[in-house]
Amino acid sequence: MTARNKKLINQPENILSEMLEGFAAAYHDIVKLDENGFIVRRTPKAEGKVGLVIGNGSGHEPAMIGLVGPGLFDVNVAGEIFTAPGPDRIVQGVKAADRGAGVLVCVSHHAGDLMNAEMALELCEAEGIENVEMVVLYDDISSAPKGRESERRGTAGLFFVWKMLGAFAETSGDLAACKAMAEKIRDNTRSLALALTPGSSPISGEVMFELPDDEIEVGMGVHGEMGTGRSKLISADATIDLMMPLILEDLPFQSGDEVLVLINNSGSLTLMEMFILYRRVAQQLEAAGVTAYKSWLGPYATTQEMSGFALSLCKVDDELKALWDAPANGAYLKQ
């Protein structure tokens, strides 16, 4: 046993059920674990709200269980570790979220999540469940080139969609408008990740990849998917100087733009390091004439104990700023 797989669990096969039970007990004022094993709001909205559902593999906590609550998601269908939930589960989730105004199934773009969600929508149609739509979300610029955005992976920058779509759906009542809002936020968002050390599987204890002690990898996915290249470990400022131009050029973010900034902690990076990184982000934004409206630095979508981070920017207008500032009460996102 190496330090890498030194984890406080019981039986690996019980991780999901025990985690959900503990989470629901800890935050009983916000959520509950329903009869299907889904995390749902303690107090569901009244009829007429567009339901927001997301399924995801577990192991990325607080995503997505920590983002269920007022101003955020209605229902989270958590799959096994790093495994998308099956179509039957997503159909159950749609039913649990239905308040008579339609349901939007949000999909973080990975092959398994997309396939299962597509099958779930076919099952809904076959069962006569109407007014269900799907939106596929992606943000990672390292996973496909510009012009092929829809092939990109969903990573931590989807946080912006969760927050602002959640606020929008709280009052919209219109499924098509919710889907269009999710797409607007997605299309304004770009992310790039960097890893210093790998995470490990909580089931097998195996590390996700090997990385020499003096190297970093740029462009990792949230399950340790290959990035775009390795580099020697460089300073915090040099790291941001490497990443920022790639993100700015991709949208592109331009002088006069206002943005939200997220530095997502993959696991074991310290906040101390994240603040030092942000300092350079702020300098680079200023140099580019881009204004940071608000910023969040913390662990929102993790990859176990991986040390690393993702830097995400989302271009905002007055509509999005108001959605950002709207109240939210998830266990791990409060506004």
Added chain:
Amino acid sequence: MTARNKKLINQPENILSEMLEGFAAAYHDIVKLDENGFIVRRTPKAEGKVGLVIGNGSGHEPAMIGLVGPGLFDVNVAGEIFTAPGPDRIVQGVKAADRGAGVLVCVSHHAGDLMNAEMALELCEAEGIENVEMVVLYDDISSAPKGRESERRGTAGLFFVWKMLGAFAETSGDLAACKAMAEKIRDNTRSLALALTPGSSPISGEVMFELPDDEIEVGMGVHGEMGTGRSKLISADATIDLMMPLILEDLPFQSGDEVLVLINNSGSLTLMEMFILYRRVAQQLEAAGVTAYKSWLGPYATTQEMSGFALSLCKVDDELKALWDAPANGAYLKQ
């Protein structure tokens, strides 16, 4: 260079200043970095509020910079990494927090912090600054036996004091009452920590202690101070079964009591593990007839990338529950 000291910083000697600059830039809507280099509220309260000041060594982020804001602290005097700020700095902090209703200097009990705060209070007296009090806070049951509580270290359970004293001081206007409230919360709080892997010094890169791959240490301090003993790595449930009776017996927490629960992440423990730990905490509380009013699981006082946690309980009455539920807007504590 080992994986342990792979950190994204620039020059080690600039960690503190760059971290504070980045933090203040990221959360410019909540705080600002003042002319002394202190993190203070962006919008100070009007005259008549008791000022709350805390000094601390850095390297434990988000403590304490992330707990400055409405409903929390007024001024944080951050020292160098793991080094308490000197008395002159604390006197400056007192002046920065003074709104004409007195200032309470909060001290997390460690030799250096206490000595510097005591000297600061003498300097205040010598300078004719009146109405300044100090409260010494401690919670770690492993650092001195029952009956010698005032010799114990301050650790993550002080979180309860920060939150509820902050709420109380928002409206109290009475320095003696604020000090008494801090003491009441402290005297209702007990904590015990456990480490799986050490953290490292961000300055030297050296690990704080050595721990075999199959062992855990119970009762660590927040700088890696020695605990009460080592044990083989055991399951999550067995870990809580080991720790919980020690905490319950110490106050003691008894059948019929209501408590707040904190599981503080030392650094690289996953939320997945924390939820599994909490499940057993909830079972143990139920067996003891103790009700968890609210719980928080997350990183509030960290020890760099140490993997481990502290479990803290605070006995609450109606007064404390209302203070817990009162609004707070720190960068890393929102209610």
